[in-house]
Amino acid sequence: MRYHRLGSLPKKHHIQFRKPDGGLYTEQLFSTRGFSGPMSTLYHINQPTEVSGWEDRGSVKVTYLEDEPLRHRHLKSRPMEPKGDAISGRIPLMGNSDMEWHQVVVAEPMKSFYKNADGDEILFVHDGSGVLHSxxxxxxFKPGDYLVIPRGVIYRLDFDAHPVRMIALVSYGPVEIPRRYRNEYGQILEHAPYKERDFRAPEALDTFDEGGDYEVVVRARNRLTAYKFPYHPFDVVGWDGYVFPYAFSIHDFQPITGKLHMPPPIHQTFHAAGFVVCSFCPRMLDYHPEAVAIPYAHSNVDSDEVLYYCNDKFGSRKGIEEGSITLHPLGIPHGPQPGAVEAALGHTKTEELAVMVDTFHPLKLTANALELEDPAYWQSWKTKRS
Ligand SMILES: [Fe+2]
Structure with missing residues (x-):
């Protein structure tokens, strides 16, 4: 991300910065990769190191199914019942050594603040609106927003109404703008499918100078620990730097189109260690008079492909519904179902809206995923033979 600042700052870092009563603010360097990666500097009213207690809340390590057979999967998230808050309601569906995919149907507001020290988070808000406080x-934020929250950020999500459907991706590596979209100065290039102004940094700093009893649930080392603070954790009067949460709307993604079919990388939105996130958005289709405007069958020999469908309009796929999730694993080809190519011929635009995650190591499913599965999906490629 680029440099951003909010609130009051002293003239230089590491100098005395005084409160109106003459006391010192506490400076905190917030770094996500040692002392040489992206970092921000925050100024607190209280000392962020002071806690009044802690409580073990147990393991959140995801349990995966081992040795599942190789086949295409279709998970239907629409029947999922609202459960818990934006954190406790996370249902892990799949993951690997690089990331976790959680599905969430948020039932209730968050009572505590949350911090994920295990990974960066990409939250995709399918149908809710509200405010990310940090x-x-x-x-x-509003429907269709990605919220990218770097590891270590204390936050709370307040929704305007419940339930809210969300995807929560946890990335063990940093989430970044793809390198090929940026120049040597880090600026986003003209051929990228978005520009800096599409990324929404925190718009205002709310500073709480309040004592009390506040709980921050910290996820670290696959375990939750509830830390108690004797002051409001949002006691920052100013900050600047390159690390902060931000929002990006899928509706602000500018699809790149071509005369003939363009490959999936043109949809790439985020880069992370071991996976990419892509946005499939409404767009004009390929304009060669004989173009086949949907993908050819492709062998993803080295990556697993997961698609979350925000609506039921996806040109190359039959039998999916809003909220469907398909997993096409590495090792076998996938592509349009029989009849899909013929049905797409002559179409000039698509209304599809979907989020895709491609991982470069195989994903393992959880038992929760199997509960959502349409077991007949693999047969949808069968053709009638005489
Ligand atoms: Fe694909």
Whole structure:
């Protein structure tokens, strides 16, 4: 991300910065990769190191199914019942050594603050709106927003109404803008499917100078620990730097189209260690007079492909519904179902809206995923033979 600042800052870092009563603010360097990666500097009213207690809340290590047979999967998330808050309601569906995919149907507001120290989070808000409150300030969000929250950020999500359907991706490596979209100065290039102004940094800093009893649930080492603070954790009067949460709307993604079919990388939105996130958005289709405007069958020999469908309009796929999730694993080809190519001929635009995650190591499913599975999906490629 680029440099951003909010609130009051001293003239230089590491100098005395005084409160109106003459006391010192506490400076905190917030780094996500040692002392040489992206970092921000925050100024707290209280000392962020002071806690009044802690409580073990147990393991959140995801249990995966081992040795599942190789086949295409279709999971239907639409029947999922609302459960818990934006954190406790996370249902892990799949993951690997690089990431976790959680499905969430949020039932209730968060009572505590949350911090994930195990990984960066990409939250995709399918149908809710509200405010992401964090120590870096507030970001208003709406349906179709990705919220990218770097590891270590204390935050709370407040929704305007419940239930809300979300995907919560946890990335063990940093989430970044793809290198090929940026120049040597880090600026986003003209051929990229978005520009800096599409990324919404915290819009205002809410500073709480309040004592009390506040709980921050910290996820670290696959375990939750509830930390108690004797002051409001959003006590920052100012910050600047390159690390902060931000929002990006899938509706602000500018699809790249071509005369003939363009490959999936043109949809890439985020880069992470071991996986990419892509956005499939409404767009004009390929304009060669004989173009086949949907993908050819492709052998993803080295990556697993997961698609979350925000609507039921996806040109190359039959039998999916809003909220469907398909997993096409590495090792076998996938592509349009029989009849899909013929049905797409002559179409000039698509209304599809979907989020895709391609991982470069195989994903393992959880038992929760199997509960959502349409077991007949693999047969949808069968053709009638005489
Ligand atoms: Fe694919």
């Amino acid at each position: 120590m870096f300030g507030r970001i208003t």
